[in-house]
Amino acid sequence: MSESAVPVVRVERLRKIYTMGEDRVIALGGVDLTIEPGEFLSVMGPSGSGKSTFMQIIGLLDQPTDGTYYFEGKDASNLTPDERADIRSRRLGFVFQSYNLLSRTSAVENVELPMLYAGIPEEERRRIALEKMEIVGIAQLAKHAPNQMSGGQQQRVAIARSLVNNPGLILADEPTGALDTKTSNDVMRLFKQLNNDLGMTIMVVTHELDVAKNARRIVSFRDGLIVSDKPNEQLVGVA
Amino acid sequence: MTLMATLRLALQALVRNKARSLLTMLGIVIGVAAVIVTVAIGAGARSSVQSSIAGLGANLIVVQPGSVTQGGARTGFGGASSLTPADGMAIAQLPDVAAVSPLVTLRTQVVAGGNNWQTIVNGVAPTYTFIRDWPLAQGTFFTQSDVTASAKVAVLGQTVVSQLFPDGNSPVGQTALIKGVPFTVIGVLAAKGQSGTGQDQDDTILIPYSSAMERLTGLTTVNQLMVSAATADSVDAVQAEVTKLLQTRHRIVPPENNDFQVRNLQSIAAAASSTGAVMEFLLAGVAAVSLIVGGIGIMNIMMVSVTERTREIGLRMAVGARSGTILQQFLAEAIVLSTIGGLIGVVLGVLGTSGVALLAKWPTTIPPIWIALSVGFSALVGIFFGYYPARKAANLNPIEALRFE
Ligand SMILES: Nc1ncnc2c1ncn2[C@@H]1O[C@H](COP(=O)(O)OP(=O)(O)O)[C@@H](O)[C@H]1O
Ligand SMILES: [Mg+2]
Numbered sequence: 001m002s003e004s005a006v007p008v009v010r011v012e013r014l015r016k017i018y019t020m021g022e023d024r025v026i027a028l029g030g031v032d033l034t035i036e037p038g039e040f041l042s043v044m045g046p047s048g049s050g051k052s053t054f055m056q057i058i059g060l061l062d063q064p065t066d067g068t069y070y071f072e073g074k075d076a077s078n079l080t081p082d083e084r085a086d087i088r089s090r091r092l093g094f095v096f097q098s099y100n101l102l103s104r105t106s107a108v109e110n111v112e113l114p115m116l117y118a119g120i121p122e123e124e125r126r127r128i129a130l131e132k133m134e135i136v137g138i139a140q141l142a143k144h145a146p147n148q149m150s151g152g153q154q155q156r157v158a159i160a161r162s163l164v165n166n167p168g169l170i171l172a173d174e175p176t177g178a179l180d181t182k183t184s185n186d187v188m189r190l191f192k193q194l195n196n197d198l199g200m201t202i203m204v205v206t207h208e209l210d211v212a213k214n215a216r217r218i219v220s221f222r223d224g225l226i227v228s229d230k231p232n233e234q235l236v237g238v239a
Numbered sequence: 240m241t242l243m244a245t246l247r248l249a250l251q252a253l254v255r256n257k258a259r260s261l262l263t264m265l266g267i268v269i270g271v272a273a274v275i276v277t278v279a280i281g282a283g284a285r286s287s288v289q290s291s292i293a294g295l296g297a298n299l300i301v302v303q304p305g306s307v308t309q310g311g312a313r314t315g316f317g318g319a320s321s322l323t324p325a326d327g328m329a330i331a332q333l334p335d336v337a338a339v340s341p342l343v344t345l346r347t348q349v350v351a352g353g354n355n356w357q358t359i360v361n362g363v364a365p366t367y368t369f370i371r372d373w374p375l376a377q378g379t380f381f382t383q384s385d386v387t388a389s390a391k392v393a394v395l396g397q398t399v400v401s402q403l404f405p406d407g408n409s410p411v412g413q414t415a416l417i418k419g420v421p422f423t424v425i426g427v428l429a430a431k432g433q434s435g436t437g438q439d440q441d442d443t444i445l446i447p448y449s450s451a452m453e454r455l456t457g458l459t460t461v462n463q464l465m466v467s468a469a470t471a472d473s474v475d476a477v478q479a480e481v482t483k484l485l486q487t488r489h490r491i492v493p494p495e496n497n498d499f500q501v502r503n504l505q506s507i508a509a510a511a512s513s514t515g516a517v518m519e520f521l522l523a524g525v526a527a528v529s530l531i532v533g534g535i536g537i538m539n540i541m542m543v544s545v546t547e548r549t550r551e552i553g554l555r556m557a558v559g560a561r562s563g564t565i566l567q568q569f570l571a572e573a574i575v576l577s578t579i580g581g582l583i584g585v586v587l588g589v590l591g592t593s594g595v596a597l598l599a600k601w602p603t604t605i606p607p608i609w610i611a612l613s614v615g616f617s618a619l620v621g622i623f624f625g626y627y628p629a630r631k632a633a634n635l636n637p638i639e640a641l642r643f644e
Contacts (some may be wrong), residue, residue, distance in 0.1 A: 061557060061638050082561045089559020100554045100641060104255050114558035116244070161558070 006073040008169050008201050009035040009058055014067035016053050016224075027053040029224035030067070035169070035203065040195040042212035043205045045221030051205045052173055054221070058203070059092055059171045060084040072168050089118045093162025095172035099154040101146040101161075108133065108142040111160045118165055125164075132160040135198075136190060152183035159190060163200075170194070172204045176211050188214040249571035253579075256544075260576060263540040266533025267580030267620065268587060271613045274526035275588025275605060280595060281519030283603035298337070298474050299370065302330075302464040302481060305498045321498040324448060326488060327364075327464045333480045335473040338366035342463035343451040349403065349444060351415035351424075356402040360417055360444045362451025362461075370467045378411040378426030381447050389449040393422040397430045398442040415444070420454050422446060478503045527616075533580065534620035541573055541628035552632050553640025566633035573625020574618055581617025585610050 016028040027050045035041065043051050056062040057069065060076060061084075069077045072091065079087070088094075093114075101110045111129040120128070133139045136156045146154050155175060162170050172191070176184035192214055194200040204215060212218050213234060220228040253260040304321045324341045331339040343362030348355055361367075365382055368374065381392045393415055395403070404410045410424045431440040452458055468477040482501050491497055545552070552565055560568075589605060596603045 056638055059557075082563070085556065085559055085561040088557065094557050096641065100550060100557075102551055102554070105251075113555070116248075117555070117559035117561075117564060165559075 007034045007036050007070070008039075008072055009033065010070040011058070011064075012068045014054075014057065014069060015065050016050070016057060016062070017065045026224050028057070028064070031224075031226055033219065033226065033229070035201065037168070037201050038195070038199045039217060040191065040202045040215045041204075041217040041219055042215035043203060043219050043221060044209065044212045045207065045227075047207060049221040050224040051207070051221050053224075055171050055173050055203070055205050058169070059094060060087055085117075089114055090165055091168045093165065093167035093170040095155070095158050095162050095170065095175045097174035097177040099146070099151075099158045099178075101154055101157055103147045104145060106143050106145055107138065107149070107157045110146065110157055111164060113161060115164050128164050129160070132163040133157075135163065135194075136160045150183075151179050152186060155179065155183075155187055156190070159187070159194075163194070168201060170200055170202045172202070174206055175204060176206065176208070184211065245567050245571045246575060248568055249575045252568075252572055253576060259540065263537055264533075264576055264580030264583065266536040267530060267577050267617050268533075268584040270526055270530035270533045271581045271584025271617055272588040272591055273529055274523060274613045275585060275609065276591045276595065277522035277526055278519060278609045279588070279592040279603040279605045280601060281516070281522060282606055282609075283596070283601060285516065285519075286604055287602040298468040298471050299504045300466040300468060300474065300478050300481060301502045301504065302326075302466060302485070303462070303500050303502070304460070305500050321489060322461050322464055323459060324452075324461060326485060327461070329484060329488060330464065330466055330481055333477065333484060335469045335477050335480075337467045337469045338369050339467070340364035340367045340370055340465045341448045341461040342367075342465055343448050343456060343458075344462045345418075345451070345455060347418045347455070349399070349415055349417050351403040351410070351413060352406075354403045354405070356399060358396075358399050358402075358442050358444055360446060360451065360455065362446055362448035362455070363465075364448060366467075367445065367465070370465050373431060374429045376427045376429045377409060378424070380426055380445075386447040386449050389453045390447060391420065391422045391450060391454070392425045392446065393417065394426040394428055394445040395424055396428050396441040396443040396445075398439055399444055400427055417444065417446070418455050422450075474503055530613075530616060530620055534577070534624035537573055537577055537621060538624035538628060541569065541625055542631070544572075545569065545628050545632045548632075549635065549640045549643040552635050553637045553643065556635070556637035557641060562633040565635075566629045569629035569632045570622065570625050573629065574621035577617045577621030577625070578614065581614040584617070585614060588613075 011031055011033050014028055014031040014033075015026070018025040018027055031054060043054065045051050053062070057064050060071070060079070063079075064077060067077070068075065071087065076084075076087070101107075102113070108126065108129050111133055112125045115125040115128065130139060130142060133142055136159050138153055138156045138160065141149060141153060141157070146157060149157070159175075162172075175191075176187055179187060188204075188211060191202055191204060195202050195216075202215075204211070206212050213232060216232050218228075218230060218232050219226055302322060322341075327339045327341045330336060340363045345360050346357065347360055348357050349360070364386060365380060368380055375394070376397070378394070380394055381390065384390075385392055395410055395415070400410055403415065404413070410427060413424050414421050415424055416422075428441070428443075428445070433439060448461060452461070466477065466481060468474045478501050482497075485491075485499050485501075486497065489498055555565060556562070592603045592605060595601055
């Protein structure tokens with residue numbers, strides 16, 4: 001694959017400073033990181049260390065104060081809101097701690113949502129959505145509304161939704177934060193499977209080591225800086 | 240997204256919140272229904288005035304005696320006894336005059352076939368049927384030679400026929416005693432129905448004006464001269480000519496002392512319908528205000544809806560909706576809401592209008608343009624009042640929106 005030469009994400013000296021009146025919070029103090037296609041990494045760190053801020057910038061939901069960001073080889077540091085929206089709709093998938101599903105809309109329609117904004121025709125939307133629901137193992141829940149589902153099922157709907165545009169990168173911010181241990185393990189196993197079987201590039205943000213250990217690479221944040229970035233020893237032997 | 244997709248999305252969002260959507264529409268529904276009903280009543284009244292005036296006769300000009308001062312007291316119009324059949328003949332010679340008929344009116348008792356009935360006897364010329372555009376149902380109308388001979392011939396209106404000859408036999412050839420004078424019935428008028436003022440126009444007997452003057456009133460003057468102008472455009476000119484002619488004939492200087500009055504039914508009709516139009520505009524103004532209040536209601540609820548759906552908006556943005564798309568979506572919701580409200584309002588308005596027509600026996604017409612206008616205006620109200628909340632939604636920051644509790 002010629003694309004394999006181009007990293008999905010390459011950031012250099014990335015900084016994000018929030019100013020609230022007199023106060024300045026340095027959420028990211030100069031971060032360098034490269035994510036290659038097919039990687040599965042977790043971003044670890046205590047609360048307030050800048051993980052979410054980092055994910056939002058990588059996910060083109062926010063812009064850095066300074067530093068450079070190349071997404072799939074293209075400069076993404078200074079895009080207009082519409083340009084960022086277009087990349088989100090075509091190349092990025094999001095999974096949130098609180099699922100963020102439309103509660104009175106059927107699961108399959110929730111899964112279809114990103115394709116609506118990517119301009120994919122109706123029948124194709126339905127076909128792709130059902131296909132992705134099959135992959136995450138909830139095809140039988142297609143017609144159910146999210147408010148009739150367990151947390152684990154809802155998060156699977158959200159994961160199916162993140163897959164529909166065949167994104168170059170899936171970003172998950174504390175995806176297991178609202179789940180019990182067993183369900184949490186199931187969800188992380190699903191991510192592993194997506195990475196192994198489909199070669200999806202995945203970045204999971206978490207503050208729990210047990211969750212982070214599912215990834216092949218663990219990046220640790222502290223006070224807005226990366227303090228360690230290493231392969232997951234547990235998995236290296238296995239892989 | 241395509242227009243259809245946007246509209247479908249809007250419709251889905253509204254259906255998800257049925258009760259609230261209906262309540263939100265209520266202002267628009269009431270506003271549009273009010274517009275339709277008021278306009279229908281106004282337009283109905285106007286067209287009934289128009290048609291009843293048209294029913295009085297084509298391009299009709301009416302000459303009545305003026306008021307006179309007798310011992311310091313002024314009589315009303317018609318008080319002067321100044322108009323004669325000769326005036327009518329002179330008027331008939333004017334250019335653009337199609338026909339003239341004197342009118343001698345008296346209310347009297349009529350006896351025929353063993354029944355009696357009080358009715359209005361009108362002495363007129365043979366031109367009367369043309370001027371009033373009033374055909375015969377049976378028999379013949381009297382002629383100029385009947386007028387010359389002051390013949391004792393009569394043409395009956397339908398109501399008189401049914402009162403005096405209830406058995407259904409043709410009255411033609413029968414004798415009717417009018418104020419004790421025997422007249423031969425030679426014809427029956429077609430039914431004309433009610434006048435604009437609610438009078439039964441068929442409750443009448445027509446006889447030659449000369450016969451009425453000589454045999455019944457004993458006067459040499461008439462109550463009215465009816466003049467029909469040749470065309471609608473010549474009505475004003477004929478009216479001026481008639482005035483000038485009568486001033487000369489009656490040797491009147493200065494003109495303020497006219498002993499007659501010339502009225503033109505076109506101008507009466509115009510005055511009546513412009514009064515109607517003013518009413519209509521006032522009512523439509525009230526209705527427009529209620530539409531605007533309805534629009535503010537929509538804005539209010541849309542603001543609440545945007546706040547409630549902050550996370551949804553954040554999510555839609557996160558998965559790729561541009562802020563313009565969000566703007567379109569909320570604007571579409573407002574427009575769909577107000578347009579459906581407008582359509583429901585039209586339906587209720589039409590129902591309300593037929594209710595008014597049925598219960599109040601009031602003539603109504605709904606000009607189709609007003610249906611289009613009020614639905615269109617509803618859509619505009621939606622755009623106008625939906626824009627602010629929609630822009631608020633579009634300007635949300637996706638990160639903050641997603642964090643919103
Ligand atoms: N919108 C914001 N405005 C101001 N400060 C913020 C904002 N978002 C995050 N921060 C601050 O930036 C730092 C990093 O936050 P965050 O990226 O959410 O950390 P984490 O996800 O690791 O808990 C924290 O000190 C937080 O208070
Ligand atoms: Mg966080």
